[in-house]
Amino acid sequence: MTRMLQSYVQGAWWSPAEGVTGTEVRDASTGEVVATVSSEGLDLGAAMDYARTVGQRSLGALTFHQRAVLLKQLAQALMERKEELYELSYRTGATKGDSWVDIEGGIGVLFTYSGKGRRELPNSKVQLDGPLEVLAKDGTFLGRHIRTTLPGVAVQINAFNFPVWGSLEKLAPAFLAGMPSIIKPATPGAYLAEHMVRIMVESGLLPEGSVQLVSGSIRDVFDHAKLGDIVSFTGSASTAESLRRHEAVQTGGVLFNAETDSINASVLGPDAVAGTPEFDAYVRQLVTEMTTKAGQKCTAIRRAIVPAAVADDLVEAVRARIEEKIVVGDPREEGVTMGALASTEQRDEVLRQVERLAADGGEIVLGAGQSADGDGASETGAFLQPILLRFADANAERVHDTEAFGPVSSVIAYETPEQAAELVIRGGGSLVTSVASADPSFVSDLTLRAASANGRILVLNRENARSSTGHGSPLPMLVHGGPGRAGGGEELGGVRSVFHYMQRTAIQGTPEMLTAITGVWHTGAPTRDDVHPFQKSLQELRIGDRVVSEEREVTLDDISHFAEFTGDTFYAHTNEEAAAANPFFPGRVAHGYLLLSFAAGLFVWPDVGPVLANYGLENLRFVTPVSPGDRVRVALTAKQIIPRETDEYGEVHWDAVLTNQNGDTVATYDVLTLVSKAPVVA
Secondary structure, eight states, X not given: OOOBOOEEETTEEEOOOTTOOOEEEEOTTTOOEEEEEOOTTOOHHHHHHHIIIIIHHHHHTSOHHHHHHHHHHHHHHHHHTXXXXXXXXXXGTOOHHHHHHHHHHHHHHHHHHHHHHHHHSOSSSOEEEEXXXXXXXXXXXXXXXXXXXXXXXEEEEOOSSOTTHHHHHHHHHHHHHTOOEEEEOOGGGHHHHHHHHHHHHHTTOSOTTSEEEOOSOOTTHHHHOOTTOEEEEESOHHHHHHHHTSHHHHTSOOEEEEEOOOOOEEEEOTTOOTTSHHHXXXXXXXXXXXXXXXXXXXXXXXXXXXXXXXXXXHHHHHHHHHHHHOOBSOTTSTXXXXXXXXXXXXXXXHHHHHHHHHHTTEEEEESTTOOSSSTTOOSSSOOOOOEEEEESOTTOHHXXXXXXXXXXXEEEEESSHHHXXXXXXXXXXXXXXXXXXXXXXXXXXXXXXXXGGEEEEEEEOTTTXXXXXXXXXXXXXXXXXXXXXXXXXXXXXXXXXXXXXXEEEEEEEOHHHHHHHHSSOOTTSXXXXXXXXXXXXXXXXXXXXXXXXXXXXXXXXXXXXXXXXXXXXXXXXXXXXXXXXXXXXXXXOOOHHHHHHXXXXXXXXXXXXXXXXXXXXXXXEEOSOOOTTOEEEEEEEEEEEEEOTTSSEEEEXXXXXXEETTSOEXXXXXXXXXXXXXXXXX
């Protein structure tokens, strides 16, 4: 009997009751039934409540860094069993290369967010957003913004084309933010997504309630959604629009993120004539985008916008490369370079959209003669030869608003650079546009004019043709999403996407209260002056631990020696008359870096101890010049303590304030040190 896919809800695997038939899912190449899918009888409301309670509690107990470490471990668990995913992926019609993009690309998202989480987020549960705002002259009333995890569940509705990557690119930022997820894969590739989740569950790494899976329909999701929940959707623009109109989104406070249809463009610059490296790179990229995943990519090139003078050359070059490189068939067979579409239904839908394009003036110049009812259509496999159309009228409506979601692209000729930009914008909002050109002026003008209609722009030329990841490859550290027709969402973008799952709140209060809330010391909050803080390990150190140094006089000999020794003979430090004529200085003054060196000598603890290294300086500002004869001292306060989850040491950020004999602030900055977690014995 064909296996009924399971869902993973409320901490256990769940199957529909005996007798439920479900939807059959077939091998895209052979038509063989792979599995049946149904969520009939599943209590989605209970699963969402479980995420909001158990999932929120288990993830909420962890810091950003602890979640980041788990993401890396989950990625490693998936990598260890990736061959199981590759074997299943063949059934979706994907070649080994297609599967690499989906499987290892998805796992790579987990690795990336693990690294970015530990580098760019604090090892805490609160993220500071922006600088401190001083709200009272005496410093007793402060304000700043923080981000905290939204209290709900992230429901992730995925498309059929990337069962692994599509799930993981939504899961990673939500997990890092501390928000539990319910993954809802599209039915055609649900068996692959189910196995991916099974590997993660069997790893034993998932915090309880952090990840659930629904195999089958969740049509009633908005009936159970509430304020604090996020629903993320990848699919058609029409479906996204109907979901967006739901009362839960319009008035109930449920957040909705969509990544939808995109009539992406690729522009060939006027300089990139046949024979140039840019022309060749453009052709390679266009064919790749037409045939990878059989063109079933939301980022694929649908409009090839090229100078009228090279349109014929472009068509012939694409034809030659496809004839040379592309073999369509079952991806398990040797020599096949392009597999099947997800289903015969999907293949037939693509052909219907091609008919619409042809009816509006598109001439099929490659791949003609294919139809769902006639020649070129397999009875069992969802195969389709690449199709290239050419439009004589660049302003034809359908080419700018109709997407054939398969191995299909259209060539459109432009006469002027201005027209090229306008044609890009005609797409109504895209995920990505690429431009192949070695002309900086053309690239700059096109980008500045068309950027607002795109989530991403790739510039391709001879220098990066080999290193470029390509038009259709979203990267986890860059925004993936786009305006208008593309949905208006941002599913990736480094920590930017993490913040979609967090609430920004303005906090006002005293320095002591802001310190307690944020875990970062604020000037005016209590301090502790006992043992020199450089003698304390990370276990012993507390926010607010401080040392205030003795004074040191700065002499003219000090300034002259520093200038001669370092070679920094800027006139303000060496020429009394010239320095006095400068509006910022009273005469010769000490070098700023001399003062920093003196400050280090004033606060340092020289003996072997827990402080392992100086890690750097941040936020340095020189405020008041220091003249010969002035005296300076430094106050150093433990501002933020960041244990590293996988190391025997952590980071400490110190608030450093250098003042003169009059109490005037000379310089402010943060000193970063690496400090042992355990006491160090000399």
